[in-house]
Amino acid sequence: MFLEAPFVAYQCHCAGTSIAPAGGRPKQRAREHDDDDAGDTDHDETLQPPPSVPAQALALHPIESLLFCAECKELRCSDCVAEEISCYYCPNCMFEVPSASVKAERARHGAVAQRLCCGRNCFSCPLCTSVLSVVAGSSADGQDVGAAGSGSSIPGLGAMSSGSSIYYLSCPTCRWDSQDSGIRFDRPTGLAAQLAKIDVDTPQMLEFEHLREHYDKIARMFRQPAGAGSALGSLGSSPFLSTSSFAASVLLEPSLRLSRNKPDKKVTPYEPIAKGPSREIDQVAEAMAVPLEDLTTLEQRLRQADGMVPLKISDLRPQRVALRTKRGKRCLACEHIIVKPEPKASSIRFSVKMVAFDRVPRIRIGPDLPPSPLVVGDPFTVTLRVVNPSSNRVVVALDYQPPDPATCSVVFSQRIVDLAPVVDSWDIQEAPTATPNIPDDDDNINPDETPAASPSVALLPESITPALVGANETFVLATVTPTAAHAPIQLPIRMICTMYKKASANSSPSSSKPSAEEGSEAQEPEPHEKPIGSISFWAVVGLGTSGATPFVLDLTTAVPDDIEYAASDAADAADTAMLIDEDVRDADIQSNQQATGTDAPVS
Amino acid sequence: MEAAVVRYHRPDYIETDTGNKVCRKSAIFGSQNIVLGGKTIIQNNVVVRGDLRRAGAGHAVAIAIGKFCNLCPGVIVRPPYKTYKGVFSDHVLIEEGSIVEAASIGSYVHIGKDCIIGRFVMIKDCVRILDGAVVPPNTVIPPFSIVGGNLATVVGEWTDAAQEVMEDVTTRFYNQGFVG
């Protein structure tokens, strides 16, 4: 996954384990392994690849895409959950297809069923994939009488004419028209069934029927063994299952051979009725005969399900819209359900939804964003905001572990932050007294110690006003000095979060987040307050990529006469050198030195 | 990618009783036919065509926009057709330069930059439309879809946390960026 800097990404607990072979930093994993009493002790650390940035990037996820298993107290990415289909629906008409009819469809079409499609009036354009509208009209003069709706609940632009008896599908985007392929309907409803009837005498259908007869005959010959029967049973009656008769015979022949126990019976090889162009040169000749503008594109051919490979646009058929599913998710480790959507197509409600976004504290960057480009040796300050989205009070210890090799040096304004629970839809205008959690100079990383609160607005950078800070957020100022050139500047931070139970009734949100005077007292956890749980996970703050190593002009060796001119000239060179290639830069500097006689050492 | 906080120039904006902030440099036509749900932001150079409706039929809503929506600079919103209205639900973010003629947009929808949303498009809740997508007319986009391309197709499934993410983005933008 490519993450554009600045970003904050999180490592799923599965990273570096068997599920994601390329994931993780072994050093981090090892440390996490030691510290974690959660007990993921079953993975073999020796299997882990050496750390590299691309591998690490693969294992990182934005917070939105992560789930959280409350049972395991771990983050879960899409790789470490099992999915369960909770409902099938048509993405166009939003009709929920009962799982019974999905099962029936599967049974009819065999185990290797073709994709499940909407059995109503939903079709997509074979040329451009737009959804087709059902149009009533007369084909004789080509005059449209009106649109009969688009298969969705959107009303059409005109009323359907009662006198008209011909309906066809029309693409509102590219003006493709099913009459181009000779497809017309008698009724504006049940088009899928009508189309299936039209399709009865297509070469594919005939070939399939022929194939079926052939294998029925063979199956009758080998009636007793179970193998042949089941092989045919799974074949079912789908005309489209076998994209070509040859593929089907290849599929079926081995199973028949296995079940053959009477070697005296002779199996005749299948003779296809369709005699297509046998030689490739004939196929090329056939294709060459079609004018270029009538030729289908590769995408259009591939989109044709049903195993047809039409050369000409006029042979394209409208495609049925494939069904979509809503899926619940289950933790692979503990098998608890972590996501369970309502089985209704248009509902966005969930009966269970454990997403990391509103369960675990996260880091945001801003409002002070890192400069671009990042200059080696040039310190900058970036504002990290630790946000608590949960309804529990959370103390977060930020355990920064410099990567190996180090690409930058970092100083944090504080390492432990105490976050109030989220206030439902807090509003600045209604709660103007919200006071920020002010960064203090406590650099202690021991999570057991409470931070020494010394709130003072003066510590905040100018861009941060109290209005910008929610009660459930705290600022941490990170002063970063890149030390390596051409390296991604990333801060791996282990977030050790200790949750405390919800604020009791007597401490309202306003008192739990008091003004500056009462701040120090309220930030101390109550002595009787017991943590209700703790989680830890890795966050990586990406700040960008450092540029080339800049030059420092050593004025002591400069020629006194030209010193002013040389200084400005070399400084210009240094400025531009950050953006240009190193070779160009060197040449530039050399010519610069020759011209001015100035020694500009590269630091 | 984290976004910088946007500050707005308060005199440029008209604030309504319900907290809508409408830029004076936007072009709102037929404002009697436009409904804003409250705490909705209409930024500079946005065009909202409430006037595009059947003439002489009296007062009727042409565009209805919900709460905590954010129309970024240069967005153009038109009703899908003269007898139909365009209805946007809550927490809808439409980025710079997009043209929207949808019949309905659900809640928690994020439309990227320079998109074209065709006539009578129905966008359900929790949908992400990627930058530059051209959604053909009459398309129905089911919930939790990521849609992109010209012509737009569903390219992925959006996160289950879409609702929380969009709530966070739109309310934070209103409360923090646009607090003045």
Ligand SMILES: [Zn+2]
């Ligand atoms: Zn995972």
Ligand SMILES: [Zn+2]
């Ligand atoms: Zn359908």
Ligand SMILES: [Zn+2]
């Ligand atoms: Zn089309």
Ligand SMILES: [Zn+2]
């Ligand atoms: Zn679990």
